Amino acid sequence: MSERLPLERFHCVIPAGGIGSRLWPLSRAAAPKFLHDLTGSGQTLLRETWNRLRPLAEPSNITIVTGKPHQDAVRRQLPDLLVQNLILEETPRDSTAAIALAAAILVRRDADVIIGSFAADHVISDQKAFEKVVCEAVEVAATGKIVTIGIQPTEPSIGFGYIQAGAALAAAETARQVESFVEKPNLETAKAYLSSGNYLWNAGMFIAPAQLLLDVLAETEPALLAQVHELAEAWHTDNQDAVVAEVWPKLKKVAIDYSVAEPAAAKGLVAVVPATFEWHDVGDFAAIAALQSKGREGHLAVLGDAQVLSDQSSGILVGESSRLIALIGMQDVIVVDTPDALLITTKEHAQRVKKIVETLQANGHRDVL
């Protein structure tokens, strides 16, 4: 065991990936969700994530994992990022490769490092509550646990995976043992989860000693782990390009839920700290509209520079240009106006945006994706 305080060992990892196809045409391959201001704060979600973590970690202890196409945008957003803390993925190989590579690189610098993984595109507004929950999670992680942060459900959502919480951990403030991770349920099951009080939303945040993650992978994905170590060994050396060219294309694509979270939970290695803060994954435009309207009925939220003339209209309007947009009698509408593509739908159909993107992909419309 390290003699340092747990928080002194803490290093944040922000995987900044995923296109967010339900947010098309705003979010797209060249300008994914985390590079947009979806809250009207004036900051991108990535920068907000960075700002949220800064009270918990110095820039030297925050690493970004992102795709090569986004490196310039990420550097512009985070001028205080250290060069050595930007890990560029040659191509997307899913979450296990991304997190394991960060863990393998960081453990070489600090064998006792505790890494915390936080998505680049979530919205959390209660900073104090966030810090308190993460601090407890780091404390529990230091006892040799993989610690997730579970969101208290406010409705029987079928859009999230759930964490089944078990007994309270001895000596912990609020942390509980994790019995299992369960995938997105149907509505009936989601209602049962909500009323039981023992199921929390899995927001994909976790904190754990890097070595513990690598130890779990040694059992579940030994070949992948060996490749990751080969990459980490060469990282930031003259060999990096050669090894990446050789190894990267072979990396298995597997979600960290399957390679680490679920197997570790089965072994009793996972804990959960229930979050006391509001959390939004702003996965579609209906979610953004809800976030913006803060429950006000009949509200039209406007993001971007559009000049809007609204006559009895509500919903959300995202305008990337400054042109005039007139809405008459449109209720719960979603309008996303970009230079080369315009989306018009309603909150009710927000989830079907993904289908449009799939159609565009199938039809070879890559220019607007």
Place this chain on the structure above:
Amino acid sequence: MSERLPLERFHCVIPAGGIGSRLWPLSRAAAPKFLHDLTGSGQTLLRETWNRLRPLAEPSNITIVTGKPHQDAVRRQLPDLLVQNLILEETPRDSTAAIALAAAILVRRDADVIIGSFAADHVISDQKAFEKVVCEAVEVAATGKIVTIGIQPTEPSIGFGYIQAGAALAAAETARQVESFVEKPNLETAKAYLSSGNYLWNAGMFIAPAQLLLDVLAETEPALLAQVHELAEAWHTDNQDAVVAEVWPKLKKVAIDYSVAEPAAAKGLVAVVPATFEWHDVGDFAAIAALQSKGREGHLAVLGDAQVLSDQSSGILVGESSRLIALIGMQDVIVVDTPDALLITTKEHAQRVKKIVETLQANGHRDVL
């Protein structure tokens, strides 16, 4: 009485004015309704009007009255227009000045001229029926009448003025005496009109000896008529600019309905030929959508170059650019996408577009009007 056949005396006048504010942002001051293709024919409404009249009149017998700002666009649309047949209005002074000036200019070239006035922005598809009705109207006009063309109502519309038809004219095929002109009625009155069978929609088309129109004006608007004659006398001479500068600003603004049609009807000078063709004034986007869908339910009409991806959507989409527009679950929607302004509404609210234009005017947004 002239010894020529009535049709040999016929000269068409096309007043091309009016912005069509219920068709904003497609139709606007710089690009009024008559300069757009609203039927998907590939032709502007102005050109379609010209083409419709050509079997009845040679280019030497078709005159356009339009505003100075539109002269270049009109010339591009009508390369076969004669220079002497383009009458440019210095500023808009309503329909009496426009028609009377044309009549005064034309009567100087041909004292027996019968002029027919046809709006530049209406849609009539049955060419043969149109020609037959106009020919009868010209015949009746030659007997010393002002002849309107009345549209058989298909519904109790409150959007049009009506023509009250009286007794059949002796020796005419279908023409009837006009008892009176009545303004846009309320719904109850419109229903009564429809069931009576004696009321026809006033489509604003009329045919009359030019001298007869001027004679009526001599009684109802003598001052205006004197100014119009002063202008006509100077027209196409070296004096034109000086007289226009002096006289034009003084011209009284009055609709020809009040200065000519109603007083002449009271004197028994007006006849009506009932139209047997379909007629559309395409005054708003709902009318265009109805025209395009031809009664098909759930149809999405597309005008312009937009690439459209429609998922369970209906209505009308007008796209001036070639960018991609995706619609999901939008019923009876109206989308008009122009470079500097975007309108989104539904057929139900099509009439309220005018209100948006008024708001923009009040707020000094002349750049998009």
